[in-house]
Amino acid sequence: MNIRAQVSMMFHLDKCIGCHTCSVACKNIWTDRQGTEYMWWNNVETKPGTGYPTKWEDQDKYKGGWKKDEEKEKIELRSTNKVKGIANLFHQPHLPTIDDYYEPWTYKYSDLFDAPAGDDQPTAKPISLITGDDIDIKAGPNWDDDLGGSPIYASNDPNLGAISEKDRETLFEIDRLVFFYLPRICNHCANPSCVASCPSGAIYKRGEDGIVLVNQNVCRGWRFCVTACPYKKVYYNWKSGKSEKCILCYPRLETGQPPACFHSCVGRIRYLGMLLYDADRIEEIASCDESELVEKQRELILDPFDPKVIAQAEKDGIHASVIESAQKSPVYKFVKEWKLALPLHPEFRTLPMLFYVPPLLPVLGRVENGTYESNSDTFFTSLEQARVPVEYLAKMFSAGNQEIIKDTYRKLISVRLSKRLEEVGDLDEVKVEEAIATAGLTKETCDAIFRLTSLPTLEDRFVIPPSHREYAISMLEDTQQHKGEVGVGFSEKPERGL
Amino acid sequence: MTSNEFMFSVFPYVTIIIALVVTPIRYFVKRFSYSSLSSQFLENKQLFWGSVPWHYGIILILGGHLLGLIIPQSVLAWNGVPWRLYVLEGTGLSLAFLTIFGLIMLMVRRAVQPRIRAVTSVMDVVILLALFVQVFAGIWTAIFYRWGSSWYAAAAAPYLWSIFSFNPNISLVENLPLMVKIHIIDAFFLVSLLPFSRLVHFLSLPLQYIWRSPQVVVWNQSVGAVTNSQIKG
Numbered sequence: 001m002n003i004r005a006q007v008s009m010m011f012h013l014d015k016c017i018g019c020h021t022c023s024v025a026c027k028n029i030w031t032d033r034q035g036t037e038y039m040w041w042n043n044v045e046t047k048p049g050t051g052y053p054t055k056w057e058d059q060d061k062y063k064g065g066w067k068k069d070e071e072k073e074k075i076e077l078r079s080t081n082k083v084k085g086i087a088n089l090f091h092q093p094h095l096p097t098i099d100d101y102y103e104p105w106t107y108k109y110s111d112l113f114d115a116p117a118g119d120d121q122p123t124a125k126p127i128s129l130i131t132g133d134d135i136d137i138k139a140g141p142n143w144d145d146d147l148g149g150s151p152i153y154a155s156n157d158p159n160l161g162a163i164s165e166k167d168r169e170t171l172f173e174i175d176r177l178v179f180f181y182l183p184r185i186c187n188h189c190a191n192p193s194c195v196a197s198c199p200s201g202a203i204y205k206r207g208e209d210g211i212v213l214v215n216q217n218v219c220r221g222w223r224f225c226v227t228a229c230p231y232k233k234v235y236y237n238w239k240s241g242k243s244e245k246c247i248l249c250y251p252r253l254e255t256g257q258p259p260a261c262f263h264s265c266v267g268r269i270r271y272l273g274m275l276l277y278d279a280d281r282i283e284e285i286a287s288c289d290e291s292e293l294v295e296k297q298r299e300l301i302l303d304p305f306d307p308k309v310i311a312q313a314e315k316d317g318i319h320a321s322v323i324e325s326a327q328k329s330p331v332y333k334f335v336k337e338w339k340l341a342l343p344l345h346p347e348f349r350t351l352p353m354l355f356y357v358p359p360l361l362p363v364l365g366r367v368e369n370g371t372y373e374s375n376s377d378t379f380f381t382s383l384e385q386a387r388v389p390v391e392y393l394a395k396m397f398s399a400g401n402q403e404i405i406k407d408t409y410r411k412l413i414s415v416r417l418s419k420r421l422e423e424v425g426d427l428d429e430v431k432v433e434e435a436i437a438t439a440g441l442t443k444e445t446c447d448a449i450f451r452l453t454s455l456p457t458l459e460d461r462f463v464i465p466p467s468h469r470e471y472a473i474s475m476l477e478d479t480q481q482h483k484g485e486v487g488v489g490f491s492e493k494p495e496r497g498l
Numbered sequence: 499m500t501s502n503e504f505m506f507s508v509f510p511y512v513t514i515i516i517a518l519v520v521t522p523i524r525y526f527v528k529r530f531s532y533s534s535l536s537s538q539f540l541e542n543k544q545l546f547w548g549s550v551p552w553h554y555g556i557i558l559i560l561g562g563h564l565l566g567l568i569i570p571q572s573v574l575a576w577n578g579v580p581w582r583l584y585v586l587e588g589t590g591l592s593l594a595f596l597t598i599f600g601l602i603m604l605m606v607r608r609a610v611q612p613r614i615r616a617v618t619s620v621m622d623v624v625i626l627l628a629l630f631v632q633v634f635a636g637i638w639t640a641i642f643y644r645w646g647s648s649w650y651a652a653a654a655a656p657y658l659w660s661i662f663s664f665n666p667n668i669s670l671v672e673n674l675p676l677m678v679k680i681h682i683i684d685a686f687f688l689v690s691l692l693p694f695s696r697l698v699h700f701l702s703l704p705l706q707y708i709w710r711s712p713q714v715v716v717w718n719q720s721v722g723a724v725t726n727s728q729i730k731g
């Protein structure tokens with residue numbers, strides 16, 4: 001066993017209102033520079049939809065992530081290997097281009113002031129932020145928000161691939177239109193394909209907290225990571241000639257604050273906490289059978305209360321305060337204890353460390369009269385009827401394993417039943433208890449899930465481990481002296497090379 | 499000092515010293531600026547027809563030049579038999595055409611694509627032109643002065659060695675035709691451009707990728723360096 005700690009994330013999709021506050025918070029802090037205008041380290045997509053960049057989930061096109069070589073029982077990168085990593089340096093066959101994202105633009109506001117007097121109001125023409133030329137805006141990062149233009153966007157969702165024509169119609173029938181939001185950031189994967197693909201070795205995972213970063217001084221712009229990340233969460237800065245990605249606001253985390261997108265989230269859907277996992281098992285688990293990926297990834301995560309785990313973690317250099325933080329982690333509860341939160345597209349085999357509680361709406365919203373069903377004979381009828389949404393959600397969150405999705409929904413529905421019994425009292429108590437037991441929960445867990453879902457405080461949602469930078473510093477010099485002397489150090493302007 | 503003396507016995511040292519001194523300074527002081535400055539993200543298709551032929555061509559040709567420099571006697575011996583000379587010359591010339599085709603594509607692309615123009619610096623233009631002159635002069639020499647590879651091994655290699663041994667022997671080169679002289683001088687000019695342009699990118703050829711492990715983990719503090727007992731105590 002080789003225990004490592006990982007700052008992990010959980011997004012509760014039922015709570016996301018699709019307001020994009022998270023994206024804007026991130027943009028304002030990190031990506032408002034030239035070369036990064038098109039980047040949305042945090043973006044929010046409407047599902048079904050094609051997302052950003054367009055159809056990013058389609059790995060036949062983008063070649064991201066790992067694939068399993070069934071004969072050798074081993075995983076390899078879909079886009080590159082040791083030989084291609086050198087041979088394709090000069091031109092990369094599968095690199096997405098800016099048109100797969102969108103061409104960033106602004107408006108020529110000066111026209112509003114400088115236009116000669118006339119009969120018509122002057123307009124501010126859109127111009128490209130790359131060339132400065134007039135541009136005919138064709139797409140943006142969230143052009144298909146709320147199913148806008150769904151005949152083009154939603155119906156091209158790669159996850160719909162396995163669903164028959166007829167079933168798709170069911171999904172899109174307007175009065176039952178099923179959609180939800182999917183906020184995405186870098187997953188800070190345990191088996192990141194971006195790291196494995198980088199010829200320079202510029203991308204690395206931080207040992208202490210598992211944050212995946214691009215060392216800007218080592219990156220040489222070989223751009224393999226952009227192709228290799230199946231979530232398209234490494235971006236090429238066309239101005240500086242370097243790749244950039246979500247840094248999980250590590251300067252904020254190191255000072256005890258949650259990342260900006262987490263802190264600003266209006267729906268309060270975001271949770272953050274430490275997970276302990278066994279780094280020795282990464283390869284084994286990333287190579288397991290597709291249908292087992294979710295279960296196995298849960299296995300990878302260790303119980304922070306187990307004395308054996310604690311002893312080993314201390315031996316592996318994990319600070320006691322970090323172990324304590326892992327014990328309080330809300331993510332641990334949702335992912336491992338309650339088995340409610342699932343990884344996005346586990347079949348990409350990067351072992352993403354961002355988990356999602358899938359939304360109830362697509363399943364419950366299908367019930368005939370438009371209201372949620374809560375008092376029929378068997379409480380899970382709506383789930384049984386929701387064949388199409390379940391198939392769709394399984395494509396997103398469980399590599400096609402529908403049982404996992406149903407298990408999750410039985411739990412989510414049970415929590416609601418339990419609360420309804422308590423608050424409204426119009427259900428048969430025995431039957432509700434039966435339902436809770438079928439879902440594999442107890443009344444107490446239902447309460448705990450309810451509390452952490454609906455009533456959490458800021459401290460419940462974000463359990464930020466101490467970073468102990470002082471120990472890193474003290475290895476080299478006296479911490480007090482360091483504090484007095486450093487300031488911000490020498491920093492060099494990140495200018496494009498000649 | 500005659501212009502020949504300056505161009506063939508002083509200028510080379512100036513350029514080499516510039517390259518040797520400034521390249522590491524740039525590496526240590528402005529490491530962020532080391533990048534291939536790829537523009538594939540903005541334009542993908544024309545780049546393929548430019549970058550791939552250009553790089554495969556130029557790298558093999560530079561490799562050939564290097565080989566001729568290191569083992570000139572073997573090259574001469576190989577060329578002793580006519581058909582072998584033709585094979586070598588033919589291969590060299592085809593690679594040269596590949597190179598110039600790629601280079602022209604790269605230049606056209608920089609000129610016609612508005613997005614690429616937006617990321618083109620003055621230095622990009624300078625090196626593309628200097629490289630064009632270089633490859634053009636090389637091909638000219640190969641076609642019109644048919645001593646080719648044997649000449650390189652017999653005259654250019656000793657001249658270069660005379661430079662490296664601080665005893666420049668310009669008699670080996672001073673009477674050569676203009677195009678050949680241009681080829682030599684432009685080569686040194688390119689050496690001096692190395693630290694001031696994107697050409698530094700070829701120094702970062704990431705061969706370590708072949709043997710490094712797939713995952714990279716970096717610790718702020720080395721594992722176990724600070725144990726919990728130390729922290730508590």
Ligand code: HEM
Pocket residue numbers: 089090091221222534535536537538539545549553556557560604605608625626629697699700701703
């Ligand atoms: C050692 C291996 C080399 C590697 C791995 C390499 C890689 C690259 C890459 C990735 C690019 C960017 C292409 C893009 O826009 O996506 C590039 C551009 C370029 N390389 Fe190299 N290169 C190498 C050697 C050389 C050499 C030896 C030369 C010339 C002496 C050279 C000259 C150039 C030039 C002029 C460009 C700019 C092309 C443009 O106009 O966009 N390279 N190289």
Ligand code: SF4
Pocket residue numbers: 185186187188189192193194195212228229230231232233234245350
């Ligand atoms: S999601 Fe993040 S860590 Fe995972 S492969 Fe992509 S960039 Fe790397």
Ligand code: SF4
Pocket residue numbers: 015016017018019020021022023044181183264265266267268269
């Ligand atoms: S801020 Fe929160 S609620 Fe709003 S879109 Fe982002 S994740 Fe959803």
